[in-house]
Amino acid sequence: xxxxxxxxKVNKVFGTNHVVSDLDLSVKEGEFLTLLGSSGCGKTTxxxxxxxxxxxxxxxxxxxxxxxxxxxxxxxxxxTVFQSYALFPHMTIYDNIAYGLKMKKVKKSDIAQRVGxxxxxxxxxxYENRYPTQLSGGQKQRVAIARALINRPRVLLLxxxxxxxxxxxxxxxQLELKRLQKKLNITFIYVTHDQEEAMTMSDxxxxxxxxxxxxxxxxxxxxxxxxxxxxxxxxxxxxxxxGAIHRIDKSIASVDIENGLISGQSDGSFDVGEYIxxxxxxxxMKLSKAPVEGFSLEGVVKDFIYIGSxxxxxxxxxxxxxxxxERLAGExxxxxxxxxxxxxxxxxxxxxxxxxxxxFKTIENAPLAV
Numbered sequence: 001x002x003x004x005x006x007x008x009k010v011n012k013v014f015g016t017n018h019v020v021s022d023l024d025l026s027v028k029e030g031e032f033l034t035l036l037g038s039s040g041c042g043k044t045t046x047x048x049x050x051x052x053x054x055x056x057x058x059x060x061x062x063x064x065x066x067x068x069x070x071x072x073x074x075x076x077x078x079x080t081v082f083q084s085y086a087l088f089p090h091m092t093i094y095d096n097i098a099y100g101l102k103m104k105k106v107k108k109s110d111i112a113q114r115v116g117x118x119x120x121x122x123x124x125x126x127y128e129n130r131y132p133t134q135l136s137g138g139q140k141q142r143v144a145i146a147r148a149l150i151n152r153p154r155v156l157l158l159x160x161x162x163x164x165x166x167x168x169x170x171x172x173x174q175l176e177l178k179r180l181q182k183k184l185n186i187t188f189i190y191v192t193h194d195q196e197e198a199m200t201m202s203d204x205x206x207x208x209x210x211x212x213x214x215x216x217x218x219x220x221x222x223x224x225x226x227x228x229x230x231x232x233x234x235x236x237x238x239x240x241x242x243g244a245i246h247r248i249d250k251s252i253a254s255v256d257i258e259n260g261l262i263s264g265q266s267d268g269s270f271d272v273g274e275y276i277x278x279x280x281x282x283x284x285m286k287l288s289k290a291p292v293e294g295f296s297l298e299g300v301v302k303d304f305i306y307i308g309s310x311x312x313x314x315x316x317x318x319x320x321x322x323x324x325x326e327r328l329a330g331e332x333x334x335x336x337x338x339x340x341x342x343x344x345x346x347x348x349x350x351x352x353x354x355x356x357x358x359x360f361k362t363i364e365n366a367p368l369a370v
Contacts, residue, residue, distance in 0.1 A: 004029040004187050005050060005155055010059030012045050012211075019045045021211040023059070027155075027189060032181050034190040034198040037208035038234070043191045046208070047157050050189065051080045064154060078155040079148040083163045085140045087132040093119075093143055094128035100151045118146040121180065138169045145180070155187045162197070174200050195235050199223070207231050223281075229352055232279040239285065239323045241278040242354070245270055252294075252346050259317050260296030264349030277352040282312065284348035285325035287334060292343040299323070301338050315342060 005027040012020040020042040027033050035043040048054040050061060052073035061068055068076050087096050097118055101111045119125050122142040132140055141161055148156055158177075162170045178201050181188045192198055198205050199219045207214045207222065207230070215227040226232035233240065243257035245266075253266040255278055264278050291298075298318055305312040311329045316322050323342060327333060334340050 002029050003027065004064055005189065006060075006062040007046070007050070008060045008062075010046070010049065010061065011057045012042070012049060012054065013057045019211050020049075020056075023211075023213055025206060025213060025216070027187060029154075029187055030185045032178065032188045032190065032201060032203045034192060034202040034205045035208055036192060036195065036198040036205050036234075038193055041208040042211040043208045044159055047080075047159055047189060047191050050155075051078055051157050052076050053080075077153055078157055079151055079153040080157040080159065081141075081144050081148050081161045083160045085132070085144045085164075087140060087143060087147075089132050091131070092128060093124065093130050093132070093135070096132070096143055097128075097147045097150055099147065104151075114150055118150050121149070121183075122146045122176075136169075137165050138173055141165065141173060142176075145177070149180075149184065149186070153186065155189060156181075158188060158190045160192055161190075163192075170197070177201060199235075207234065209234075224350075226279060226350060226352065229277045229279075229354060232277070232350065232352060237282050237324060239280045239282065241280070242275070243278065244275050245272050247272060253351060254294065255351075258319055259321070260298070261294070262297065262343075262349070263294040263346045264351045265346045266351060269353070270351055275354055277354045279350040279352060280344050280348060282324045282326040284344050285323065286343050286345075287313070287315070287325065287340040288343060289334070289340065291341050294346070295341065295343040297342045299340055299342060301334050301336050301340055303336065304333070315340060317342075 003026040007023050007025040010020060010023040023046065035046060037043050045054060049056050052068065052071060063076055063078060088099070094115055098111050098115050101114065115128070119128060122145060124139060124142055127139070135143065162173050165173060174197055190201065202219060204216060204218055205222050206216045209230045215222060215231045222231060223235055226235065229240065232238050241257045241262055243255040246254045246256045246261070248266050248270065251266050253264050253270060255262050255264060255276065262278060270276060299315040301313060302316045302322065303314045306329065309329055311327050311331070311333065313325045313327065313333055314322055315325070
């Protein structure tokens with residue numbers, strides 16, 4: 001698959017605020033790529049720079065191998081769908097969808113044919129004579145998508161388009177958008193802060209944090225092998241342990257933490273003595289009634305949380321920190337107040353490089369005020 005959108009060393013600065021920092025990103029033709037992150041991370045600004053609504057402070061943006069820095073938004077072969085729908089209230093659904101083609105002076109017969117195709121594609125046949133005020137939120141969003149798709153863009157940019165919908169409708173539209181994207185084979189670049197939405201729809205996800213692309217990968221890569229502490233904690237639930245590597249034996253790292261000793265699998269990039277974070281997903285956690293080799297964690301079962309088919313177990317460790325594990329409802333679990341010894345398979349733990357080593361050394365070496 002060839003790259004249809006490329007961003008190289010793109011920066012965006014507003015005053016003293018560095019919103020996007022040295023962003024390198026390649027989007028493949030026909031791909032559904034999601035930019036995911038919390039508010040203010042730079043994801044919408046990145047989308048607006050690709051669309052042409054914002055100019056990068058530095059760096060280059062290429063669409064179909066051509067630099068688009070000097071092109072106006074309407075000159076780029078991309079279209080944008082916004083959260084607010086941005087439909088014309090005084091126009092019928094037909095006229096809203098046809099608007100772009102009318103501006104391009106396309107023949108009326110061709111417009112009618114293509115509007116009909118779009119109405120069928122978004123399942124709104126028979127709605128062409130209605131007005132936006134007569135539609136539900138989901139129907140309005142489908143009209144906005146049809147209006148963007150009718151111009152046959154190579155790339156469709158979607159800025160939190162489902163944010164204003166209720167949960168049930170959002171889930172329906174997620175599947176609908178994915179179906180449309182696969183059917184049309186158009187490249188989608190999608191912006192959201194909703195982790196579940198990103199995991200459901202995307203071929204790849206780019207996690208942004210403080211203007212930096214922390215990790216780019218498939219949903220399974222992002223979840224199973226988070227590259228940074230932020231990614232581990234932002235996607236789903238996880239248990240984080242901070243410590244230093246005590247030894248590495250045949251790729252199994254023993255890590256000293258405040259509560260004792262734990263184990264994890266090293267990929268060869270870690271050193272003895274290095275300060276790291278260890279991430280273990282709740283479903284990977286296990287509980288024993290006796291100490292397990294390679295682990296010296298000890299805790300007491302504090303509470304259970306029933307969530308349909310899943311039971312969450314909260315364990316309070318000796319230092320007061322809490323960890324969570326998940327099991328299918330109905331499995332035999334220890335009782336509240338019972339002493340347990342948490343552990344996991346070494347390959348289930350993700351070791352993460354951290355800046356803590358630098359921070360600790362800085363503090364140790366800092367001159368004392370006299």
